[in-house]
Amino acid sequence: MASPFTQTSSDGSQERLPPPPSRPHLITCDAEAIEIAHALAPRLAEGASARDRGRILPWEEIELFTASGLGTLTVPRQFGGPEVSNETLARVFAILAAADASVAQIPQNQFGVLGLVREAASPGQQARIYADILAGHRIGNAGPERHGRAITHVTTQLARTDEGLRLTGQRYYSTGSMFAHWIPTRAVDEAGRPVFVWVRRDAPGVRVVDDWAGFGQTTTASGTVIFEAAPVDAELLIDLTPLATRPGLAGPQSQLIQAAIDAGIAAGAVAAALDFVRTKTRAWPFTVETATQDPYIIGEVGRLEIDLHAAEEVLARAGHTLDRIAAAPVTAESSAEASVAVAEAKILTTEIALEASERLLELAGSSATREGYNLGRFWRDARVHTLHDPVRWKYHLLGNYTLNGALPPRHQWN
Template sequence: MNAPILLATTADALAAAAEVAAAVRAGASERDAQRTPCDQEITGFSESGLWAITVPARHGGPDLGYATLAQVTRLIAAADPSVAQIPRSHFHIVDLLSLAGDDAQQDFFFSEILRGKRFSQAASERGGKTAMDISTRLETRGGRRVLNGRKFYATGCVFADWIGIVARDDHDDHVQAFIPRHSAGLTIEDDWTGFGQRGTASGTVLLEDVEVDPGHVMPFADVFIEPTMVGAASQIFHAAIDAGIGAEAMADAVNYVRTRSRPWIDSGLDRAADDPYVLRTIGDMQVRLAAAIQAVDAAARLMDAHRHDLDDDLVAEISVAVAIAKVLSTESALFATNKLFEVSGTGAVLEKLNLNRHWRNARTHTLHDPVAWKYHVIGNYVLNQTAPRKHNYL
């Protein structure tokens, strides 16, 4: 792996993102159709310097903030949302380290990131009552600390250099234990078979007596008690991905109507692009997409404006703003990826075009957490001044 470039400004980051997007877009449809791993694309993405843009300035990073990260993520997601999703937990770990890591952990792991090391997280498990249930254990045995458990939805772990394992320790407290990708007793199975986001490698991680350096264990429960933006940061990333999927579906719809669609026989028109019903639908798609992008960008700017002066009231305001962005990005992506076929016509469903990947990706990724609960949170805040709960989904 080559040393990454240090991107000092937002302009640098957006230029790098445009280059990465162009590189990954070229083979995105084929990779999706064949479930081809995106190893080369992830290498280029991380070597671009984009995976280090949120490292704090006090640790030598550019600290470009959430608005830049959201724009970068949207650009990459439009090109290939699987590639865009893979570093989601990498950026989440940067936030966790900033808030909960001790000095030694911050110095070591931020240095690793600036050297180009990739991080991922294995948190979610199947079989518990809710998504928050964790059965993976970090136990002390004969003076050694070892991990045992089974994870799923472990997006991107196969591409990582370091993996943060969410577990319960001997006191039943939640901790994040960082282990090298090739640790003894660690098995990563690329068994993700979802019909969308096929390239995210969101499969199984098995842990069998995996030894952990005691200095690489980080308690982090307090970050969801104190006023922080960890949950909002995680959600704004997801919203940016959905906005990117919607943008690409919109672009493909416009291109198809302009170049391939035929006007309906009763329209009396020479071009499908002049059909009033097509125009109305394209306009509707654009309005929804523009609203979603504006909401994502506005919420991210609000996060940046208050990164250093947070209190509970601001956290609630920010969480609601991000929830609004998540609703709009989810619904606009699903709308655009569906209406793409309505405005394009029957020819657009041919398998060789693989345009259905946009809908499959949007439908899969937007299931990360239910939008219905976003409406509930927003309504309860507006009507009853009830602050949202603090967790990773708000």
């Protein structure tokens, strides 16, 4: 891995920067994407527990992800990318999350941003952004603000100065920005219009503060980004106003990836449970000779397998639904259908992630709670990641659509 790059912030502190981008492998088809994900997963799994325990940020693992070409999966073919299906995209994220859910979460915002670029950017902007991705650039995310009563409230201000466009504001839950080359974010311009702006990670006036302190997903570096009159690339300024009336799939696709990560956490927890029961769990006295012969453990494993496979199947169906809808002009009705399909997947993957990570400890037994095994990380990761958007609203979305024909609100969490 390249030596760390640093820059000095305005407060005198040193910040680590990602190494300059290098051109990744060019993936050519869906099957190759799945194959590469399976090949990468063991390398992510190695050391995942130690990274979680010591909160060691996965710099090297993110470089491996980028070099593999998996960061380019949604770049359209007309711009030289593989443009894999949404179903494949979900499978890739589930495979990676089963190995290390934190590493899988770090690039999720890159794909969310690329979905917005596809729907709102001009052809020239798209060509430039996609070219950067194919050249190995990573996109981070400067997330929501903490002000206001709604998560969509934005006060981050874009201003025109004699030196050009400058951005000022403070954003939180900024997963991926620590490792990124570009940090895009939402802002308001001087006329009060919503805009999407792009700032270089190493630009003056940009600080990425590693203050994420969640008890799960510990190594995502989902901290704070501070912009202090940071220069904005004027050529990549995207007006978001038209999206208010234009149906699209950026929100459902972003949510599909969230659901895939939860499915991956569940699969990782089930695999860990099976391994522990087979190799370490002792049989309950006076019942059977080995834990693998315990009829109650056998029954619980069967139920977990059914629930996991059901969630994975509904996730795959949601990806297939997005692919079908994307093949035609997207309407308000078809956009709503996509949101509903992904909501169904999000509900089931949330439930199985929490259930499997809890059952892991119950099936494995009291010795599995030893800190050295660190099996609690699966539940901590599941609990933290499934809180990104309240699943209670997915039930409401689904019920209101089914009962009353109400189309879900269009935003990045639907």
